[in-house]
Amino acid sequence: MEILVCVKRVPDTSENEIEINNSGSDIERDDLVYSVNEWDNYAVEEAIQIRDNVGGSVTVVTVGDDESEEVLRREMAMGADNGIHLLDDAFEGSDGKGFATILKAEVEKGKYDLILTGAQADDGAGQVGGMLAAMLDYPYASLVNKIDVVDDKKIKVGREIEGGNQEMNEIQLPCVLSIQTGINEPRYVGIRGIRKVASVEIPVHAAGDLGIAPESVGEAGAKVKRADYFVPELGEGAEILEGSTDEVIEELIKRLKEKGGIK
Template structure:
């Protein structure tokens, strides 16, 4: 089975204190530590596990600048077979539809049985997987938290739905799945694995390589534009609890008891 996983380089929230810049147009990006998007990392792990069971290849692809290559190498160190970087100045500022259009052009150059994305990334829109499936005219399932290979043409997938319920579906391949966190436990990537893939050539495809009209992607073509970033003001009546974790827990329990929330 040949699997393509779409990944993204994002600020690592565990390593950074995220702040809005002075103009409110973006977050402060100077000196940020970046890593692969958490949801995408689960998708790559799942792809590797499927390949190890049934055979095939795992290819990781990302849209970004030269620095985005680092997340491809990380996922190759994790176990992916190939990496592809889609990079062009024309891609900068693309909205979800633009990113899906770029990925579609790359996917149509190959032949994949399964295309996977993370459920969402740093923008939280959760759009690209569904848009990509629609553009490719392929079956799609979102919030996938279990995958079983039935045969070389069909999968059984579980989806996390409201109320903590699980929905099971059979889906024909080729298809697109957006993967939820918790579907597996992504493996540790050691320095030895990173060194092993450090010299592997990763192809870089531009707009012209993909046959994309530069005017149909990027900031100028974006239908969704970011207008403002801000930290919401504390709501009326909000109270911030201070102290150690134990002290905050104790205060919270007493407050809930006082308001009838706990007995």
């Protein structure tokens, strides 16, 4: 099975204190630590496990600047077979549709059975997977937390839905899936793996290579633009009850009764 996984380089929220710049137009990015998007990491791990079980190859692709190459190499060190870097000044400022347009052009250059994205990236909109599927006219499932390969023409996928429930669907290949965290446990990437792929050549495709008109993507083609960033006003803080466990429980029950929460 030929699998393509879309990955993205994003600020690592566990390593950074995110602050908004003075103009409110973006976050402060000068000193940020970056890493692969968490959801995308689960997608790569799932692709590797599928390949190991049924054969084929895993290719990771990213749209980003020069520094985004490090994300591709990390995922190749994790076990992906190939990487593709989609790099062009024309891609900067793309919205969800712009990114999907770029990725569609790359997908059509290959022959992939399965295309995986993370459920969402740093903008949190969760749009690219669905848009990409629509542009390709492929079946699509979001929030996927289970994949079972039936044969070379179809798979079964589990989806997380409202109320903590799970649904199972059978989907024809090729298809696009957006992967939810928790579908697996991404493997550790060691220094040996990173050194192994350090000198591997990664193809770079620009707008011209993909047959994309520069004005159709990037800031020029974006229909959605960031208007403002702001920090929500803080409401009244929570109160921490002090004392032993029994004292805290007793006080909590007392307050809940006073407020009519319990009788």
